[in-house]
Amino acid sequence: MTIRELVTLLDARVLCGEDKLDQDVNNAFSSDLMSDVLAFVTDKTVLITGLTNIHVMRTAEMLDIHCIVYARGKIPSDELLEEADELDIVVLATAHNCYTTCGLMYEAGIRSKNVRTGA
Amino acid sequence: MESTILKNTYEINAGEFQTAGDVSANIKRKLKQIGIGGTVLRRIAVASYEAELNLIIHSHGGKLTLEMTPSSIILTSADVGPGIPDLSKAMQEGYSTASEEARDLGFGAGMGLPNMKRNADGFSIESEVGKGTTIQMRFDVKDA
Numbered sequence: 195m196t197i198r199e200l201v202t203l204l205d206a207r208v209l210c211g212e213d214k215l216d217q218d219v220n221n222a223f224s225s226d227l228m229s230d231v232l233a234f235v236t237d238k239t240v241l242i243t244g245l246t247n248i249h250v251m252r253t254a255e256m257l258d259i260h261c262i263v264y265a266r267g268k269i270p271s272d273e274l275l276e277e278a279d280e281l282d283i284v285v286l287a288t289a290h291n292c293y294t295t296c297g298l299m300y301e302a303g304i305r306s307k308n309v310r311t312g313a
Numbered sequence: 314m315e316s317t318i319l320k321n322t323y324e325i326n327a328g329e330f331q332t333a334g335d336v337s338a339n340i341k342r343k344l345k346q347i348g349i350g351g352t353v354l355r356r357i358a359v360a361s362y363e364a365e366l367n368l369i370i371h372s373h374g375g376k377l378t379l380e381m382t383p384s385s386i387i388l389t390s391a392d393v394g395p396g397i398p399d400l401s402k403a404m405q406e407g408y409s410t411a412s413e414e415a416r417d418l419g420f421g422a423g424m425g426l427p428n429m430k431r432n433a434d435g436f437s438i439e440s441e442v443g444k445g446t447t448i449q450m451r452f453d454v455k456d457a
Contacts, residue, residue: 226419229420229424233422233428245419252338257355
């Protein structure tokens with residue numbers, strides 16, 4: 195699946211990175227706890243979160259996260275979106291909550307690599 | 314002892330949450346410029362960010378030092394206190410003494426030290442209450 199197809203799937207708005215929607219989506223992780231994102235994400239990943247502070251962008255930068263989906267209608271600040279633009283990170287916003295967002299993505303075949311079990 | 318090709322030291326102040334990650338972003342960009350990439354770059358960036366966050370959240374201030382030799386990258390975090398009373402507890406996943414402020418920002422879940430150890434090819438930590446904590450992490454690089 196591409197990010198463009200993800201936009202349709204989640205009925206999402208593209209807040210940043212309109213020109214980068216043809217990248218593949220192979221892996222996803224959801225958390226509002228950046229400590230856990232840092233500890234569990236090891237591959238190119240879509241991050242589903244509701245946390246809108248600047249540390250989400252820093253965390254994404256460290257991990258090469260290429261797409262962030264803001265769930266439950268959360269909209270990050272312009273400052274954060276400017277940062278995302280500089281880092282070539284696509285930012286989407288959906289009205290679905292994290293649970294439903296993950297459910298829709300799972301149903302569409304996207305899985306999460308579990309670094310602890312290798313599954 | 315291998316010769317050091319590059320050495321940079323960054324001051325990290327206690328409590329400066331707003332700029333947390335600036336140093337690690339800088340380190341990541343610098344290493345990328347000199348040809349480090351892929352998984353090892355990501356592991357260095359994550360470990361560096363965890364160390365930087367720990368200095369901001371837990372220490373009275375300290376320094377993060379990046380060193381490069383022909384075969385490895387060494388990251389050293391050295392602070393001026395307060396020191397860790399029980400290192401074995403601190404190395405357990407989920408054990409945290411982070412402030413509410415840190416937790417509100419999405420950190421302080423007690424994953425930092427174990428995550429640094431997991432990402433590094435070599436890890437050592439020494440701490441003395443009242444003096445400070447020093448963490449050294451080694452990352453092996455090829456053709457760097």
